[in-house]
Amino acid sequence: MRVIVTGANGFIGRAFVEALLAANKHEVVALDTVAPSSTGLNGASWVCADICDPDVISSLVHEPCDALVHLATLPGGAAEKNQELARKVNIDATLNLLEAIRSPDHVPKVIFSSSIAVYGEFAGTVVDDHTPPAPRMIYGAQKLMAENWIAALTRRGEITGLSLRIPGVVARPQAPSGMKSAFMSNVFHAASSKGIFESPVSAAATMWLTSRKCVVENLMHALTLDTDQLPPSLAVTLPGLRVTMQELARGTAQHADCPQDFIRYAPDADLEAAFGNLPEHRLRCAKRIGFCDDGDLDRLVTSAFSTLSRYLEY
Numbered sequence: 054m055r056v057i058v059t060g061a062n063g064f065i066g067r068a069f070v071e072a073l074l075a076a077n078k079h080e081v082v083a084l085d086t087v088a089p090s091s092t093g094l095n096g097a098s099w100v101c102a103d104i105c106d107p108d109v110i111s112s113l114v115h116e117p118c119d120a121l122v123h124l125a126t127l128p129g130g131a132a133e134k135n136q137e138l139a140r141k142v143n144i145d146a147t148l149n150l151l152e153a154i155r156s157p158d159h160v161p162k163v164i165f166s167s168s169i170a171v172y173g174e175f176a177g178t179v180v181d182d183h184t185p186p187a188p189r190m191i192y193g194a195q196k197l198m199a200e201n202w203i204a205a206l207t208r209r210g211e212i213t214g215l216s217l218r219i220p221g222v223v224a225r226p227q228a229p230s231g232m233k234s235a236f237m238s239n240v241f242h243a244a245s246s247k248g249i250f251e252s253p254v255s256a257a258a259t260m261w262l263t264s265r266k267c268v269v270e271n272l273m274h275a276l277t278l279d280t281d282q283l284p285p286s287l288a289v290t291l292p293g294l295r296v297t298m299q300e301l302a303r304g305t306a307q308h309a310d311c312p313q314d315f316i317r318y319a320p321d322a323d324l325e326a327a328f329g330n331l332p333e334h335r336l337r338c339a340k341r342i343g344f345c346d347d348g349d350l351d352r353l354v355t356s357a358f359s360t361l362s363r364y365l366e367y
Contacts, residue, residue: 054276055080057118059104059150060125061097062089064225065166068269068360069122070097076273082113084125104146114153120162120276121154123147129170130233132192143195151202155211163203163214164275169261169290171197171218174326180290180334190327204287213280217344220261220293221328222268224357234328237262237301241357243315244305254298255320258329261293262301264347264356271344282342289339292346294353295331304354 056073060066061083073079074096081097088099102109104125125142132139147165154161170193171186188194196218203214221234224241236253237260243250252258271291296304302316320329347353 054078054119055082055116056120056122056276057082057084057113057154058097058122058124059084060123060166061085061099062087063124065222065265065268065272066124067091067094068265069124069272070094072269072273073097082118084109084113104150105141107149110146110149110153113150117156117159118154118161120164121150122164122166122272122276123150124166126166126196127192128232129190129192132195133190136191139191139195143192144198147199148202151206151212155206157210160210161212162276163206163212164272165199165203165214165216167196167200167216167218167288168193169218169220169293169331171200175330175332178332180332180336182284182286182290182336182338200288207283207287213283214287215275215278215283216288217271217275218288218290219268220263220291222265223262223353224361233324237328238357240298240301240316241305241354241361244302244309244311245358245361247309247311248315250302250316252298252302252316252318253321254325254329255318256297256299256302258298258320258325259295259331260298260301260329261295261331261334262347262353263291263293264353265360266356267345267347267353274343274345278342284338284342289342289344290334290336291344292334292336292339294346294350295333296350296353298329300350301354304350305358308354308358 062085083097084100127139127142173187173189200216206212207214221237223238225238227242
């Protein structure tokens with residue numbers, strides 16, 4: 054397949070492009086503002102440009118693509134702070150991309166990187182495949198808007214789209230990311246450096262977590278799905294492990310062999326309501342069509358720490 058990947062030099066994008074290249078059966082066109090330094094990604098055709106530029110999008114689709122994996126985004130906290138830029142990246146660029154590739158004659162697959170932010174602040178005790186989205190943050194609302202348009206174009210027969218609602222991914226680089234959920238990754242960095250971590254959520258706070266490796270596996274799986282395997286909603290919430298901050302702190306401390314008391318709690322009530330109050334989930338649809346989680350906390354922590362050692366390769 055000729056696969057276009059946006060946000061290809063991001064945390065998920067780099068690993069996904071690697072996986073596509075390793076499969077050795079895809080022509081990969083990778084879009085990001087900056088090309089990676091890793092020679093392991095040289096097998097892709099890199100387009101280093103701004104996704105908000107309509108001319109850039111036109112150049113991407115000068116020949117038909119078989120699949121678009123749309124990972125580029127302006128994330129949660131950054132979207133709240135700069136709503137104009139969020140609209141340009143998360144809405145305008147997405148609509149322009151879809152407009153450019155939609156075709157009833159050559160129907161491409163579209164895998165859209167959505168987020169559990171579409172649910173807003175969870176009110177129920179269990180989330181299942183019928184829980185309705187109710188976003189409050191700009192980011193979650195924009196993700197849901199894109200989901201709806203992708204579903205509409207799919208019903209019109211112009212694309213074959215699937216939106217993947219991704220839970221918290223660990224462990225991201227310790228750098229400004231614009232993500233209010235960055236604390237989920239920062240606990241790994243603190244444990245690794247034997248430092249003190251001040252948690253903005255309480256010990257009892259609950260999160261849904263997944264590793265980068267697991268997300269990439271799920272993205273690769275999404276590309277293999279046939280139309281008749283897609284759910285009616287054309288959106289799937291990917292399984293994540295539900296863990297408390299106390300469990301996560303204990304697991305990271307054991308893996309990194311750092312003191313168990315490396316964490317201090319200074320809860321922010323608003324942040325915990327949005328990111329540390331996730332209920333149990335019963336995501337039967339995702340499991341039924343082959344999506345997976347990390348299995349258990351130990352494997353999640355091991356996989357997350359393995360990504361830390363790879364940052365310098367890029």
